[in-house]
Amino acid sequence: xxLKKSLKGCNNLKTxxxxxxxxVLWVMVPASALGAEYDYIDIRNPYLRKLPIAIPVxxxxxxxxxxxxxxxxxxxxxxxxxxxxxxxxxxxxxxxxEDPSRTGIxxxxxxxxxxxxxxxxxxxxxxxxxxxxxxxxxMELRLFDTLxxxxxxxKLYKGKxxxxxxMVRRFASEVIHALTGDWGIFxxxxxxxxxGTGHKEIFISDFDGNNPRQWTRHNSITLSxxxxxxxKWLAYTSFAKxxxxxxxxxxxxxxxxxxxxxxxHTSPSWVPGQxxxxxxxxxxxxxxxxLLTGNAKIIKRITKKWGIDESPxxxxxxxxVAFVSNRSxxxxxYIKTIDTGQVDxxxxxxxxxxxxxxxxxxxxxxxxxxxxxxxxxxxxxxxGKDLFQLTRDSGDxxxxxxxxxxxxxxxxxxxxGVSRIYVMTAYGTDQRRLxxxxxxxxxxxxxxxxxxx
Amino acid sequence: MRQKxxxxxxxxxxxxxxxxxxxxxxxxxxxxTTGTQQAxxxxAxxxxAxxxxxxxxxxxxxxxxxxxxxxQQIAEEAAQREAMAARMLFENERIYFEFDSSxxxxxxxxxxxxxxxxxxxxxxxxxTIEGHCDERGTEExxxxxxxxxxxxxxxxxxxxxxxxxxxxxxxxxxERPLDPRSSEEAWAKxxxxxxxxx
Numbered sequence: 001x002x003l004k005k006s007l008k009g010c011n012n013l014k015t016x017x018x019x020x021x022x023x024v025l026w027v028m029v030p031a032s033a034l035g036a037e038y039d040y041i042d043i044r045n046p047y048l049r050k051l052p053i054a055i056p057v058x059x060x061x062x063x064x065x066x067x068x069x070x071x072x073x074x075x076x077x078x079x080x081x082x083x084x085x086x087x088x089x090x091x092x093x094x095x096x097x098e099d100p101s102r103t104g105i106x107x108x109x110x111x112x113x114x115x116x117x118x119x120x121x122x123x124x125x126x127x128x129x130x131x132x133x134x135x136x137x138x139m140e141l142r143l144f145d146t147l148x149x150x151x152x153x154x155k156l157y158k159g160k161x162x163x164x165x166x167m168v169r170r171f172a173s174e175v176i177h178a179l180t181g182d183w184g185i186f187x188x189x190x191x192x193x194x195x196g197t198g199h200k201e202i203f204i205s206d207f208d209g210n211n212p213r214q215w216t217r218h219n220s221i222t223l224s225x226x227x228x229x230x231x232k233w234l235a236y237t238s239f240a241k242x243x244x245x246x247x248x249x250x251x252x253x254x255x256x257x258x259x260x261x262x263x264x265h266t267s268p269s270w271v272p273g274q275x276x277x278x279x280x281x282x283x284x285x286x287x288x289x290x291l292l293t294g295n296a297k298i299i300k301r302i303t304k305k306w307g308i309d310e311s312p313x314x315x316x317x318x319x320x321v322a323f324v325s326n327r328s329x330x331x332x333x334y335i336k337t338i339d340t341g342q343v344d345x346x347x348x349x350x351x352x353x354x355x356x357x358x359x360x361x362x363x364x365x366x367x368x369x370x371x372x373x374x375x376x377x378x379x380x381x382x383x384g385k386d387l388f389q390l391t392r393d394s395g396d397x398x399x400x401x402x403x404x405x406x407x408x409x410x411x412x413x414x415x416x417g418v419s420r421i422y423v424m425t426a427y428g429t430d431q432r433r434l435x436x437x438x439x440x441x442x443x444x445x446x447x448x449x450x451x452x453x
Numbered sequence: 454m455r456q457k458x459x460x461x462x463x464x465x466x467x468x469x470x471x472x473x474x475x476x477x478x479x480x481x482x483x484x485x486t487t488g489t490q491q492a493x494x495x496x497a498x499x500x501x502a503x504x505x506x507x508x509x510x511x512x513x514x515x516x517x518x519x520x521x522x523x524x525q526q527i528a529e530e531a532a533q534r535e536a537m538a539a540r541m542l543f544e545n546e547r548i549y550f551e552f553d554s555s556x557x558x559x560x561x562x563x564x565x566x567x568x569x570x571x572x573x574x575x576x577x578x579x580x581t582i583e584g585h586c587d588e589r590g591t592e593e594x595x596x597x598x599x600x601x602x603x604x605x606x607x608x609x610x611x612x613x614x615x616x617x618x619x620x621x622x623x624x625x626x627x628e629r630p631l632d633p634r635s636s637e638e639a640w641a642k643x644x645x646x647x648x649x650x651x
Contacts, residue, residue, distance in 0.1 A: 200628075221625075221628045223592060223593075223596075224592065224593055237596070239625075239628075242623075243623060244623075244624065244626075263600060263622070264596050264599075264600045264624050266593050266597065267593040267596075280593075280597060282597070282600045282604075282624075285604060286601075286604070287597040287600055307601070308594065308597040308598060308601060309597075310596075310597045311591075311593050324593075324594060326553075330553060331553070331590075331594055352553065354590065354591040354593070354594045355594075373589075375589075375591070398592075399591070399592075442592070
């Protein structure tokens with residue numbers, strides 16, 4: 001009750017109604033976090049120090065056993081989500097000197113020196129209240145800066161049993177937003193190709209590899225999924241009708257279009273913020289990149305050079321497109337400025353550089369390069385400077401795709417034998433497998449943030 | 454053939470025998486007509502001999518006709534086999550490429566010239582050129598490379614006078630390797646164009 005009183009006094013009262021079930025009743029935003037300074041985590045820093053964070057088990061507010069089970073599971077999920085970002089050093093709960101589920105989860109109940117003593121610079125507390133008669137589930141979550149002894153963000157979510165996952169995911173986004181200024185990746189998904197059914201089909205999983213489900217059922221060869229920037233459409237290549245055609249399909253509704261001209265239709269890439277995409281078509285007798293509407297009508301031809309031109313990827317402002325061309329004799333990455341028509345070669349090292357992926361922040365381009373018989377992932381500045389190798393000595397590593405906040409890169413690797421999907425930070429650290437499925441997985445594509453889930 | 458011969462022999466031996474038995478039965482009744490009987494027997498024998506000769510002739514004609522048909526069939530089969538072999542060769546003989554290249558090697562050009570001959574001999578045939586790549590390199594680039602490989606082969610055949618409308622091209626990139634292993638040997642096999650008659 002003390003909590004509610006203190007909240008009523010909060011000036012920054014907001015009400016956000018979720019389209020599904022979740023209702024955020026109130027928001028606490030300390031004045032300092034309202035400023036545009038996010039000095040906790042600068043995701044552009046390659047030598048990022050991991051922030052030590054303590055996440056003690058959430059409190060069952062009415063000490064019910066159902067609440068306790070929900071609190072335990074919610075804590076586990078929340079910790080997993082934050083850990084996935086690679087921003088944090090998770091402090092071992094064995095070391096904790098205090099148990100907020102008993103002593104209290106609000107600012108005034110927390111002895112911050114007990115948390116700084118175990119090395120935590122950040123602390124998250126949570127409380128779960130479940131009313132079995134009405135089925136109402138409430139979860140209150142808070143993020144503290146333990147050094148300053150200050151609340152950074154706090155939320156109360158209302159829903160029903162089963163909404164725990166969504167609630168902690170929503171708060172994980174709040175935490176990342178409070179620390180980085182970006183909403184993070186928790187509302188994104190990853191599309192990829194898997195042949196576990198005996199055919200290459202497109203699958204879609206949650207951002208962390210959880211809940212993978214088969215999305216296409218062509219019983220054919222299906223390749224190269226690409227998300228529209230509103231996350232509502234996937235474009236891809238499929239041999240379903242015999243020829244490698246271009247499919248543009250709505251994610252949820254059964255509608256879309258197939259472009260089937262002579263020759264190949266490959267490597268689609270959506271223009272940011274537009275219902276338009278670039279793709280390679282070879283009906284002219286030569287693989288060239290074209291700009292198409294989302295309804296697969298050709299707007300114009302982007303490349304005009306004999307030889308292979310493919311794998312376009314757009315700068316976030318849509319003014320430039322990086323692509324692969326073998327016009328110099330071997331595949332290299334070039335950048336074309338759409339307005340001026342100027343084309344500049346971006347990669348010069350190595351004889352085989354493909355699969356460019358422009359970071360959502362615009363500064364860097366990831367790509368796959370073949371050197372000494374191994375394919376590895378590299379990152380280069382869009383200005384051609386600062387080339388970094390992100391993977392090495394771990395099989396073939398291909399198909400880099402950026403998380404929507406630019407903090408992580410998903411890719412495929414044969415480091416454990418068969419090709420599977422992996423994730424690493426934008427600087428190549430914390431490389432780990434995303435999921436295990438039967439068959440081989442390849443061509444991961446990270447979606448933009450999709451809020452409606 | 455052999456069956457018919459046996460039939461002939463049986464007719465020749467058994468029929469007169471039967472006739473003879475019948476004659477014997479009659480002998481007792483018509484014992485006074487021995488002269489007539491003899492003449493009748495002779496006539497019967499003559500008739501049987503004639504029948505036999507006719508049968509022989511028929512058999513020989515039949516055998517000749519059969520032989521002729523067989524020869525014709527053999528010739529037809531040989532021609533068919535030859536056409537089939539030519540088809541098989543056209544479909545099975547792939548052309549091979551170097552890594553990350555769609556340039557036609559000298560050997561590939563020789564193979565394509567033979568294919569052009571086949572295509573001139575079979576002017577109604579239409580076919581598809583499938584472009585394939587090894588697993589190295591990336592999927593999307595290899596789809597484009599397979600497209601270029603099929604395109605190179607098509608352009609060469611068109612130069613040799615094969616009408617473009619007869620040729621369809623398709624790229625499978627690295628999706629359908631001939632040899633699924635990961636070795637230099639397998640990769641060399643997998644960088645090819647295959648020709649499939651429609």
